Amino acid sequence: MVGELWTPGGTVTAQKEHARPTTQGPTEREARRVAEAARQTEWTKPSFGKELFLGRFRLDLVDPWPTPSPEARAKGEAFLARAAELTERIDGRRIEREARIYDELFGELADLGAFGMKIPEAYGGQGLSNLYYNKALALIASGNPSLGALLSAHQSIGVPQPVKMFGTEEQKKRFLPRVAAGEVSAFLLTEPDVGSDPARVATSATPDGEGYVLDGLKLWATNGTIAGLFVVMARVPATDGNRGGITAFVVEADSPGITVEARNSFLGLRGIENALIRFDGVRVPAENVLMGVGRGLKIALATLNTGRLSLPAMCVGGSKWCLNVARGWSAERVQWGRAVGAHEAVATKIAFIAGTTYALESMLDLCCMLADDETNDIRIEAALVKLYASEMAWKVADELIQIRGGRGYETADSLEARGERPAEVEQILRDLRINRIFEGSTEIMHLLIAREAVDTHLDVAGDIIDPDASKRAKAEAVARAAGFYAGWLPTLAVGAGFMPSAYREFGPLAKHVRFVERSSRRVAASIFAGMARWQGGMERRQAFLGRAVDIGAELFAMTACCVRAKAEAASDPTGVELADAFCEQARVRVDALFTALWHNSDTSDRKLARKVLEGRYTKLEDGVRHIREDLPWVAPWKLGPSTTPDVRRKLPKRG
Numbered sequence: 001m002v003g004e005l006w007t008p009g010g011t012v013t014a015q016k017e018h019a020r021p022t023t024q025g026p027t028e029r030e031a032r033r034v035a036e037a038a039r040q041t042e043w044t045k046p047s048f049g050k051e052l053f054l055g056r057f058r059l060d061l062v063d064p065w066p067t068p069s070p071e072a073r074a075k076g077e078a079f080l081a082r083a084a085e086l087t088e089r090i091d092g093r094r095i096e097r098e099a100r101i102y103d104e105l106f107g108e109l110a111d112l113g114a115f116g117m118k119i120p121e122a123y124g125g126q127g128l129s130n131l132y133y134n135k136a137l138a139l140i141a142s143g144n145p146s147l148g149a150l151l152s153a154h155q156s157i158g159v160p161q162p163v164k165m166f167g168t169e170e171q172k173k174r175f176l177p178r179v180a181a182g183e184v185s186a187f188l189l190t191e192p193d194v195g196s197d198p199a200r201v202a203t204s205a206t207p208d209g210e211g212y213v214l215d216g217l218k219l220w221a222t223n224g225t226i227a228g229l230f231v232v233m234a235r236v237p238a239t240d241g242n243r244g245g246i247t248a249f250v251v252e253a254d255s256p257g258i259t260v261e262a263r264n265s266f267l268g269l270r271g272i273e274n275a276l277i278r279f280d281g282v283r284v285p286a287e288n289v290l291m292g293v294g295r296g297l298k299i300a301l302a303t304l305n306t307g308r309l310s311l312p313a314m315c316v317g318g319s320k321w322c323l324n325v326a327r328g329w330s331a332e333r334v335q336w337g338r339a340v341g342a343h344e345a346v347a348t349k350i351a352f353i354a355g356t357t358y359a360l361e362s363m364l365d366l367c368c369m370l371a372d373d374e375t376n377d378i379r380i381e382a383a384l385v386k387l388y389a390s391e392m393a394w395k396v397a398d399e400l401i402q403i404r405g406g407r408g409y410e411t412a413d414s415l416e417a418r419g420e421r422p423a424e425v426e427q428i429l430r431d432l433r434i435n436r437i438f439e440g441s442t443e444i445m446h447l448l449i450a451r452e453a454v455d456t457h458l459d460v461a462g463d464i465i466d467p468d469a470s471k472r473a474k475a476e477a478v479a480r481a482a483g484f485y486a487g488w489l490p491t492l493a494v495g496a497g498f499m500p501s502a503y504r505e506f507g508p509l510a511k512h513v514r515f516v517e518r519s520s521r522r523v524a525a526s527i528f529a530g531m532a533r534w535q536g537g538m539e540r541r542q543a544f545l546g547r548a549v550d551i552g553a554e555l556f557a558m559t560a561c562c563v564r565a566k567a568e569a570a571s572d573p574t575g576v577e578l579a580d581a582f583c584e585q586a587r588v589r590v591d592a593l594f595t596a597l598w599h600n601s602d603t604s605d606r607k608l609a610r611k612v613l614e615g616r617y618t619k620l621e622d623g624v625r626h627i628r629e630d631l632p633w634v635a636p637w638k639l640g641p642s643t644t645p646d647v648r649r650k651l652p653k654r655g
């Protein structure tokens, strides 16, 4: 399979050295096969992102700026108004102090309808559009970011979204009203040995005639200690006539055999109820299988196409909050005879925070409205927003800490005790950090997006580098590639971006739109050059691919800003200023990324890292106390009944 060359892992050539399990489990090649099989292969709708990486700047797919329907807007705004009232009452500091969301708040959120924002009204939910769902998430999370994690784990990846998308009518009727009313749900994929690599899923689902019996251990399930329902990914064994495979089950959390063994705690998001959960002979009826046996990872990936937008929503909310603090503080704090914001070193940080906040909001809103319109395939754009927003919001928070000086490092309680405004700046940094890791780490997002970016090339020419392809297939691919590239390559040489009058309708932003058009062709040419140079080996060039994807993300961000600013220019001229400033910043980054594509330290870094892992420089680690070595990096575990007490948290019953 051609695509198999291109999933997180390695090339066919490189794979020979690596095609063995690092510990017991699937080989690298099997891991790639599983990930590739879960990919949605068809493109039935146009994709701005896909075209961008092919050097075709399809502005028409995103311009004019979409608008929500009057009904969606009215419903959404009314919900936001009610959510704003609740958010004002949230005691975020209490959540932080007690490291838990207090009981009463669950009831208030349920009364608001916050657990059913994405669920259609027919099943008891609010039926909000993606746009308003994510605005509401950002708003409520500003009360405390753990609330964003609670609501998003519940409905972006927990029961509501996959059941809404893939459930039967009977399953929708059975589960959706429950979760819409406030019964919390959780999503259980990760295991001690399963992180970025779902091929390793070891939780088994053994058919027992009427249903399945689940056995295994699930790690880091957000909401796991309080959920009434889980979506569990477990492996059905292959039998005669049934290929088995990773399957999604809706599981009642109080089923016999389930033990919540621990509540985990983290750097940030102190209020989340994240759990280690054991399954020992847990019976699940066959009617709780979602979409069919072996479709679990497809469900997970398709769910994330829009589900992934909720993390950027948190990043947008976080950045807005940072901007607010940065402005207030930097205008008032005077050092060296001036407000600190008037010193250039601080001013550039304020400009970065403001420009980035505008860009993140523009990207997210655009993606949400495209998802709501259902006219475009947004899988690449949503992935780009997740990647970009999580990285940039983290930088925004870091810059805010710097701007706040010592007070940035001080806790809100400590500030307040001294009679100062309790800005939770150190907390926002801690809370935002996880976004770069979960729902696809930055490294995995780079590979996932790169895979989509080269999809056309693999379709056309993949068989040429596929060692499993027959001679005939290779010959056909050569002919196909010759035809495609003869037509495609010349299109990279010329385009509207070279014409000074192009995109005039964008006024002062036209120059940036032209830059995006030119850069789109340039990044496509760079990817092609990389493929020509490394062929199948390009997949191992993760640093190169990461930069190419980052360029795409910047270009998408610039496009979203310019299109939005143009649309809103008449009613709000500040958008043009913010978009212009952001684009100036983004262009500096894009130029640096283009340079680094070919001028970098990747080769020496690879060599150095290998030697580090071989232990060549352990002397460098001398002179400090090391961590204890009597425990393993990943705890071993055995199947069987739990030997620890259940630590589930019972929420008060609502009358």
Ligand SMILES: Cc1cc2nc3c(=O)[nH]c(=O)nc-3n(C[C@H](O)[C@H](O)[C@H](O)COP(=O)(O)OP(=O)(O)OC[C@H]3O[C@@H](n4cnc5c(N)ncnc54)[C@H](O)[C@@H]3O)c2cc1C
Binding pocket: 008, 009, 153, 186, 187, 188, 189, 190, 194, 195, 196, 197, 219, 220, 221, 222, 223, 266, 269, 274, 434, 437, 438, 439, 440, 441, 442, 443, 444, 447, 542
């Ligand atoms: C607070 C929190 C909440 C979570 N909530 C949930 C939840 O609700 N449900 C759930 O199922 N899971 C949840 N997770 C798990 C989360 O999704 C995983 O942490 C994430 O998928 C990464 O897996 P890992 O931590 O095992 O890292 P690993 O997979 O061990 O990766 C370690 C590092 O290697 C990199 N890496 C791995 N493979 C590759 C590759 N092929 N190429 C390049 N780099 C690679 C990773 O990017 C990372 O930097 C949660 C985790 C946390 C911390």
